[in-house]
Amino acid sequence: PEKDPEHWVVTPHRPQLDEAQLKAAIERGKLIYQEPRSQCVKCHGPEGRGDGEQTDLYDDWNKPKKGVTDQQTRELARWFSLPLQQLKPRNFQEGIFHGGGRPEDIYLRIYVGIKGTPMPAMGPAPGQPGILTPEEIWDLTFYVLSLARKSHPKQ
Numbered sequence: 001p002e003k004d005p006e007h008w009v010v011t012p013h014r015p016q017l018d019e020a021q022l023k024a025a026i027e028r029g030k031l032i033y034q035e036p037r038s039q040c041v042k043c044h045g046p047e048g049r050g051d052g053e054q055t056d057l058y059d060d061w062n063k064p065k066k067g068v069t070d071q072q073t074r075e076l077a078r079w080f081s082l083p084l085q086q087l088k089p090r091n092f093q094e095g096i097f098h099g100g101g102r103p104e105d106i107y108l109r110i111y112v113g114i115k116g117t118p119m120p121a122m123g124p125a126p127g128q129p130g131i132l133t134p135e136e137i138w139d140l141t142f143y144v145l146s147l148a149r150k151s152h153p154k155q
Contacts, residue, residue, distance in 0.1 A: 010123065017142075025142045026143050033140060044090065045089075047093070057088075065080050101145075111134070
């Protein structure tokens with residue numbers, strides 16, 4: 001079954017929550033966000049402002065440009081036409097999400113990660129239990145969206 005392409009498809013089925021259930025999901029999501037296993041705070045910071053302690057972040061296209069020392073990085077620069085660029089984790093409070101801002105979009109980003117970047121997949125995959133369950137990913141999704149709504153209440 002793991003070779004069947006349908007086995008690899010992630011289809012987000014957003015739970016239909018009333019106001020009290022949504023509030024509870026956001027509270028659970030906040031706890032998940034803060035847990036060491038999710039590592040959200042490490043990059044996105046305690047309030048989701050993109051100001052976590054992990055600042056030396058590069059995507060797969062920039063990693064080859066980064067040397068062990070500053071001198072080595074300067075020497076590597078001659079081999080690349082574009083300069084070395086660090087990644088900046090998303091500031092959720094800005095309410096701008098690459099890849100879409102719908103709950104389903106955020107869910108998928110958390111579930112499958114962002115290939116080529118330090119953002120890992122959190123959801124289960126064939127043969128892998130995943131860091132978070134689909135239900136926990138929904139709770140985390142609702143929490144992340146609540147951070148954006150604090151700064152942009154009209155959303």
